[in-house]
Amino acid sequence: MLENCETWYGLKAITRLPLAEQASLVARNIMRAEPMLWRFYEDPVNIPLTNNLAERQIKHYVVYRKNAYFTQSERGDRFLERLITLYLTAKQQKLNPFTQLKNIVA
Numbered sequence: 001m002l003e004n005c006e007t008w009y010g011l012k013a014i015t016r017l018p019l020a021e022q023a024s025l026v027a028r029n030i031m032r033a034e035p036m037l038w039r040f041y042e043d044p045v046n047i048p049l050t051n052n053l054a055e056r057q058i059k060h061y062v063v064y065r066k067n068a069y070f071t072q073s074e075r076g077d078r079f080l081e082r083l084i085t086l087y088l089t090a091k092q093q094k095l096n097p098f099t100q101l102k103n104i105v106a
Contacts, residue, residue, distance in 0.1 A: 061084045065077065086104075
């Protein structure tokens with residue numbers, strides 16, 4: 001009876017070696033990254049618990065990108081994303097985005 005349940009729920013597949021190795025790698029990576037996972041708790045003033053600010057900043061551009069059919073390709077979409085990211089990052093740091101772009105290109 002238990003054997004049928006294990007097969008039915010796919011529990012036998014979970015214990016196969018390749019999946020166990022993958023799970024072990026994932027667990028190891030999480031353990032390595034654990035200090036970063038709790039950084040918001042150590043500095044709640046400078047590191048907010050949510051990403052609402054970032055989402056509000058890019059919302060207009062996400063809608064624009066969805067409606068901007070002129071990129072016509074994945075490559076064009078990636079370029080537009082990077083350009084918008086550069087612009088918003090410079091603006092947030094109170095820098096001139098166009099000067100920053102000129103410095104990068106030159």
